[in-house]
Amino acid sequence: MSSNALTANFKKFNYEKYASLIALVVLFIISSILSPYFLQVQNILNILRQVSYTGIIALGMTFVIISGGIDLSVGSVAAFVGAVGIIALNYFLPIVGNEYIAVTIGIVVALLMGSLAGALNGFMITRGKIAPFIVTLGTMAIFRSLSLFIGNAGEVRSDSNLFGNFGMNSVLFLPVPVFVMLVLAAVLSVMLNQTRYGRYLCAVGSNARVAAYSAVNVDRIKFLAYTLIGLTVGISATLLSSRFNAVSTSNMGMFFELDAIAAVIIGGTPMTGGRGTIWGTVIGAIILGVINNMLNMLGVSPYLQGTVKGIVIIGAVYIQRQRA
Amino acid sequence: MTDVLLKTEAIYKEFSGVPVLKGIDLEIVRGEVLGIIGENGAGKSTLMKILGGIYTPTSGQISFEGRPVTIREPSDAKKLGISLIPQEFNLVKDLTVYDNIFLGSEIRQRNGLLDKKTMMARTKSLLEELEVTIRPDERIDRLSAAEKQMVEISKAVAMDAKLLIMDEPTTVLTQYEIDILYRLMHRLKRQGVTIIYISHKLKEVKAICDRVMVLRDGEVICLEPIDKLSIYQMAERMVGRELSQIFPKKERAGTEPVLTVQNLTVPGVLENISFELNKGEILGLAGLVGAGRTEVAETIMGIRKHTAGEIILNGARLEIASPEDAVAAGISYLSEDRQGSGILTGFNVVDNITLVSLRAYCDYAIDLINSKRQRAAAQQHVERFNIKTQGLDTRLEFLSGGNQQKVSLAKSIDPQPIVLIADEPTRGVDVSAKQEIYRFIKSLADMGLSCLFISSEQEEIVGMCHRVLVMKEGRMMGVLSGDEISEAEIMFLATGVRETETLHE
Numbered sequence: 047m048s049s050n051a052l053t054a055n056f057k058k059f060n061y062e063k064y065a066s067l068i069a070l071v072v073l074f075i076i077s078s079i080l081s082p083y084f085l086q087v088q089n090i091l092n093i094l095r096q097v098s099y100t101g102i103i104a105l106g107m108t109f110v111i112i113s114g115g116i117d118l119s120v121g122s123v124a125a126f127v128g129a130v131g132i133i134a135l136n137y138f139l140p141i142v143g144n145e146y147i148a149v150t151i152g153i154v155v156a157l158l159m160g161s162l163a164g165a166l167n168g169f170m171i172t173r174g175k176i177a178p179f180i181v182t183l184g185t186m187a188i189f190r191s192l193s194l195f196i197g198n199a200g201e202v203r204s205d206s207n208l209f210g211n212f213g214m215n216s217v218l219f220l221p222v223p224v225f226v227m228l229v230l231a232a233v234l235s236v237m238l239n240q241t242r243y244g245r246y247l248c249a250v251g252s253n254a255r256v257a258a259y260s261a262v263n264v265d266r267i268k269f270l271a272y273t274l275i276g277l278t279v280g281i282s283a284t285l286l287s288s289r290f291n292a293v294s295t296s297n298m299g300m301f302f303e304l305d306a307i308a309a310v311i312i313g314g315t316p317m318t319g320g321r322g323t324i325w326g327t328v329i330g331a332i333i334l335g336v337i338n339n340m341l342n343m344l345g346v347s348p349y350l351q352g353t354v355k356g357i358v359i360i361g362a363v364y365i366q367r368q369r370a
Numbered sequence: 371m372t373d374v375l376l377k378t379e380a381i382y383k384e385f386s387g388v389p390v391l392k393g394i395d396l397e398i399v400r401g402e403v404l405g406i407i408g409e410n411g412a413g414k415s416t417l418m419k420i421l422g423g424i425y426t427p428t429s430g431q432i433s434f435e436g437r438p439v440t441i442r443e444p445s446d447a448k449k450l451g452i453s454l455i456p457q458e459f460n461l462v463k464d465l466t467v468y469d470n471i472f473l474g475s476e477i478r479q480r481n482g483l484l485d486k487k488t489m490m491a492r493t494k495s496l497l498e499e500l501e502v503t504i505r506p507d508e509r510i511d512r513l514s515a516a517e518k519q520m521v522e523i524s525k526a527v528a529m530d531a532k533l534l535i536m537d538e539p540t541t542v543l544t545q546y547e548i549d550i551l552y553r554l555m556h557r558l559k560r561q562g563v564t565i566i567y568i569s570h571k572l573k574e575v576k577a578i579c580d581r582v583m584v585l586r587d588g589e590v591i592c593l594e595p596i597d598k599l600s601i602y603q604m605a606e607r608m609v610g611r612e613l614s615q616i617f618p619k620k621e622r623a624g625t626e627p628v629l630t631v632q633n634l635t636v637p638g639v640l641e642n643i644s645f646e647l648n649k650g651e652i653l654g655l656a657g658l659v660g661a662g663r664t665e666v667a668e669t670i671m672g673i674r675k676h677t678a679g680e681i682i683l684n685g686a687r688l689e690i691a692s693p694e695d696a697v698a699a700g701i702s703y704l705s706e707d708r709q710g711s712g713i714l715t716g717f718n719v720v721d722n723i724t725l726v727s728l729r730a731y732c733d734y735a736i737d738l739i740n741s742k743r744q745r746a747a748a749q750q751h752v753e754r755f756n757i758k759t760q761g762l763d764t765r766l767e768f769l770s771g772g773n774q775q776k777v778s779l780a781k782s783i784d785p786q787p788i789v790l791i792a793d794e795p796t797r798g799v800d801v802s803a804k805q806e807i808y809r810f811i812k813s814l815a816d817m818g819l820s821c822l823f824i825s826s827e828q829e830e831i832v833g834m835c836h837r838v839l840v841m842k843e844g845r846m847m848g849v850l851s852g853d854e855i856s857e858a859e860i861m862f863l864a865t866g867v868r869e870t871e872t873l874h875e
């Protein structure tokens with residue numbers, strides 16, 4: 047009987063917590079068999095860099111989904127704040143005459159605008175009591191149109207080479223965006239699992255009424271979650287615009303919301319909210335990247351990659367449902 | 371020959387290797403009312419969920435009307451004619467009362483559209499029989515716990531079942547509604563319906579059941595005709611040892627007011643409620659379902675907005691806009707609606723118990739949770755209330771109803787409040803745990819805690835309270851103290867009728 051209990055425990059333990067990690071390992075093994083090039087450091091770093099932009103947003107998305115909400119506006123907000131950041135940079139560069147200061151101003155403006163956009167979503171959702179899906183669908187349209195307007199539907203290019211460089215540097219052998227994603231994940235993971243805010247966030251997503259009766263300020267918790275995802279969008283937009291030293295207002299951030307939500311779900315955070323895992327989301331994002339990379343290397347038409355991604359998302363949710 | 375409606379043979383049930391039912395053999399005779407009693411976590415609900423198709427047994431055989439059957443899903447049970455009133459409400463909160471009652475068995479018109487008129491009418495007559503004044507098209511989440519319970523009963527009765535299983539249907543009902551329920555049960559019995567009745571209120575079991583089965587740790591301890599066992603014997607069989615005095619002796623309460631409520635008014639709900647709660651006092655709040663007892667609590671907690679009146683705590687006037695403010699001021703609330711507003715079923719035991727008091731377990735500016743301290747505190751509560759759980763990390767959905775209730779109570783006292791508002795604190799807990807809870811609340815009161823004690827069990831109010839405020843339709847009908855406190859006197863104020871006059875026909 048006790049061995050019975052043990053195996054039952056074993057199954058539960060492994061499956062629940064490490065399902066996405068196991069999936070990633072399996073994917074790694076298959077990929078390295080299929081292509082000898084796969085395991086090369088440069089390729090792995092490339093994959094990580096590619097997923098880091100939406101990966102960073104997915105970290106914020108994890109918080110929002112745990113709270114029981116969703117944010118569809120992330121892609122549009124990314125384009126908007128990316129453009130605004132560069133415009134601020136270009137504006138201040140001749141005024142302050144110091145590239146470092148100007149770049150810093152550009153980055154700060156982008157992060158602030160991102161947080162503000164998130165706060166706006168949060169405000170309408172909590173104070174206005176409008177469903178997150180509706181609010182962020184609305185702001186998705188609004189911010190895309192605003193960014194097209196300020197960039198004339200074209201490119202907003204930065205006048206600073208320094209800005210174009212910093213996102214391409216490496217820290218501890220890792221590309222800057224990857225490093226940022228990992229540091230952010232470490233911080234948010236502690237925040238989610240070991241702080242009062244994280245506990246309240248899960249309580250709100252689990253049952254908002256119980257949370258309210260338990261003296262949790264539900265509106266404040268939700269508001270902060272949307273502000274936080276706004277900040278992650280600001281960070282991602284800065285890194286991405288630095289990569290090209292420009293923002294294409296019509297293309298940047300397209301389908302980011304899908305990739306971010308997919309990473310969260312594949313990582314094992316249930317859509318219903320109430321609990322979730324930050325490192326799971328990182329793994330979810332990497333899984334998506336590895337699949338893309340494999341399909342490229344195998345010469346599969348890029349048009350079909352969306353199909354595979356879709357199947358993976360649906361499959362992940364299906365497995366989750368079996369578990370519950 | 372007796373006519374056996376349902377028979378179970380050697381029913382075993384394990385949850386991840388832990389046995390909960392250990393070979394249940396049971397014969398239920400057609401037309402009887404069978405009472406099932408047992409401690410919290412004995413396996414009562416699990417057995418009923420097996421009959422209702424919510425769980426499948428690990429092994430064992432069930433036969434219904436002489437034929438072996440497998441009940442894999444609730445719809446199988448429904449087809450057989452088994453209907454279950456679950457311990458926890460199973461209503462869709464965004465739908466109306468009649469939608470819920472006919473969920474899954476909607477009445478249709480000939481053209482295939484829903485026949486709302488007929489469903490409304492049938493709902494209306496069902497509710498009328500239960501003498502509750504709920505509109506059939508009211509939404510579920512606007513109902514009180516007792517009203518939801520009445521809807522659950524109507525829903526089960528609407529199915530015209532052969533076997534009706536009631537898992538603790540009276541935990542939130544007062545004697546008045548319970549009497550109505552009894553009349554309904556008598557009528558069903560006359561029509562040949564068989565009833566399984568689970569309750570921790572042994573007096574009820576004694577009054578309504580023909581036979582009683584005692585379950586302990588997943589085994590049948592005895593199954594006897596009801597007149598063979600006294601209430602006292604039933605309790606002893608349940609816990610497996612002798613029980614002492616249920617209610618602790620009342621000490622004199624302090625005289626300095628701690629909480630003063632003046633002219634509290636919520637339009638259409640409460641009218642001019644005024645009272646003083648003294649230091650170390652247990653003040654009972656009695657009344658029928660719908661009298662406004664829970665509403666008083668919710669208004670003090672800032673969940674409902676009052677248009678007039680004042681709430682004064684230790685001499686200072688409070689502006690309470692939310693439970694957050696109330697808790698910060700030192701007032702704590704134990705909600706009557708366990709799963710609707712009390713506990714988080716997806717959270718584990720520790721995280722539930724420390725949810726309200728979490729701030730006290732946090733260090734540094736970033737509020738890092740000190741999980742060691744938190745677990746130690748939870749462990750204390752688990753031991754004090756004898757909470758039956760596989761571990762501190764077990765999610766609450768895996769605890770029995772009574773044990774969830776104990777967690778809910780622990781959660782409300784962990785912040786060490788000055789005033790505790792306990793709304794049905796012993797809802798669904800067994801006799802020995804009740805005793806523990808009474809002792810505990812009393813010991814807190816002796817140490818200076820003031821308690822507003824809301825209960826639909828008058829015995830409990832009489833046994834525990836220094837004074838009792840009786841309400842009716844949102845108004846105060848009177849305050850009883852000392853020797854005036856008796857069930858008859860409470861009933862008189864709550865209904866406006868002397869008990870001898872009408873209540874028992």
Ligand SMILES: Nc1ncnc2c1ncn2[C@@H]1O[C@H](COP(=O)(O)OP(=O)(O)OP(=O)(O)O)[C@@H](O)[C@H]1O
Pocket residue numbers: 385386390408409410411412413414415416417457758759760767768769770771772773798800
């Ligand atoms: N889904 C589940 N998974 C694991 N354990 C469970 C599950 N459901 C119940 N249990 C365990 O089975 C035991 C019996 O639970 P059950 O709900 O049948 O008790 P009960 O007799 O109805 O108690 P109560 O009087 O408190 O309602 C409990 O110890 C409980 O922890």
Ligand SMILES: [Mg+2]
Pocket residue numbers: 414415416457537770771772
């Ligand atoms: Mg039960």
